Amino acid sequence: MTTLTIATLLIPLLILAALALIALRNGEAAEARYPPNGTFTTVDGVRLHHVETLPPGGGGDAPTLVFVHGASGNLRDTRLAFEEALADRFRLVFIDRPGHGHSDRGPADAHRPAVQARLIGGLLDALGVRRAIAVGHSWGGSVVAQLALLRPDIVEGLVFIAPATHPWPGGVDWYYDVAAAPVFGPLFSYTVAPVVAGQVAPQAIGTVFAPEAAPDAYADAIGLDLLLRPATFHANARDVALLKGEVAAAVADYPRIGQPAVVITGDEDTVVYPDIHSAGLVRDLPRARMVELRGAGHMPHHTRRARVVSEIEVLAAQVGAASGATTGETEKGRP
Template sequence: MIRWLILAAVILLAVALVQWRARTAEAQAVQSFPPEGQFLEVDGTRVHALVKGAGPDLVLIHGASGNMRDFTFHLVDRLADRYRVIVFDRPGLGYTDRLGREDRSIAGQATLLQKAASQLGAAKPIVVGQSYGGAVALAWATEHPDKLSALVTLAAASHPWPTGLPFFYKVTSNPLGQALVVPLLTAFVPESYVQSAITGVFDPEDAPQGYAEHIGAPLTLRRESLRANADQRASLKEELRAQVPHYPQIAVPTEILHGDADTTVYLKIHSVPLAEAVPDANLTVLPDAGHMPQHTREDDVVAAINRAATRAGLH
């Protein structure tokens, strides 16, 4: 009996230590990477948004495991001299609240961000999405076709793929994994893991100098963000399967950019069939480019946005 009591006490102490370490890490993340923008309330959900510049409205939607800092690193300032740039934290990431189970799909996220943009006076913005954010941008175009003027996708996930869910997301999207493993990740993930993840997502190109220090990876390592990101990633494939039949109805000017060396979201599985499905879409294949063209091929991204604006009659 005493042995069992000692074992129970040790387990409780270990759990308490992990939760304390996790809370401490989260507090440090918030202190080191505070909100950059303003907060809106949309149907009871707090949305973090940054608005900068003047001109036609332009919305930027970041990918998985990220936040708006992916765009504020450099691209927002590059665009703000010609556009009124609006950049959001997606639900559950950065400082935007996590959505409930029924609303956290790419369609639900698109609806939330479209309403947030409308609150900011952007009735029909150009919508730009990268990676998972590209899937949300496509959902915006299919769910709210009269609420955007043009669409730009960057290395976007657009179609179902043949492989299964990676082991990491199987664990972190599982209720038991979310209860036990996620706090351990928040509490103890080393900096070397973060650096390796950044290197992997940019491969075969290099991350720009200062990117790792700016992006705020510890924000994504918070417990709620890890859970939100895993839930979104786990359901994405089937959500895209349901979305694909609606691509031929996209009627706004569409620019598609994708690197032919992207091994995170494959060109031939995603952007090639997307360009075939969307009427009058323009596909730009970036030679030797990886998954992060908004950083490594910034001139091409800006040119694509400008083309979309011109095609939409905004310039």
């Protein structure tokens, strides 16, 4: 073997090793800058990170609001959008989905919304939540749908925000497919991808919020660099790349979701297709209604916060009234 041949083989390996080291160090820096800000609870061997807030007086009989974030995010996103607006009236639970933020990834099939919903249901049991409204953004909408199917004993209402819940034409961005691929995917996720993604992240934020603007210092507020840790990047890629097959199989079960639901979408969302996902939910769920926000994109919980909060409050009042009526009927029927 010639010196030239050896160099030809070694140079790519050295480059990959350097990229892996950069990604590792960047990930360690991200964890130091954005440490866990909540509590850990272990469910079926998976340690889940969550933040819980209680209003003055404990929230009374109001249902607990449970927030499930979308792809490429963590609980800091939904907390940024909703905590200040709702914490004085409701018990709030913000959850890092498995593999995101500071939650463990868990089993090999943790990319499945149903598996994530099962773990979240177990977390709610551990927290003593007996009545909940589940709020899901984007990818989290698919989890919320599964949570409604798996745990109707807890979930009494649903809020879908720019949801991704139905199969769509075409695929996803190429780098998700590459990162999710067997064998080569982990190599890509632990070397090239995090470093490159860090360079394009600002542009990606603009695309997700378009045609509206992101909040000031949004990337820092949500700890976006946590996404660029290799293990998190790989988990996120698998979530995104494998979602289409999951929702295609789930659609047939949606008519069994009997809880009242509100589906909130921007009419200029270019990340998911409102006419497929949001319209599909309203078609398939027996008690769903649509709220379409003109001129809004994929992040209305930030850009149209007041309206989204108002819709959550309306649904909470509806759920509360239904629960009160049921309790009254039960009391009347007692001997």
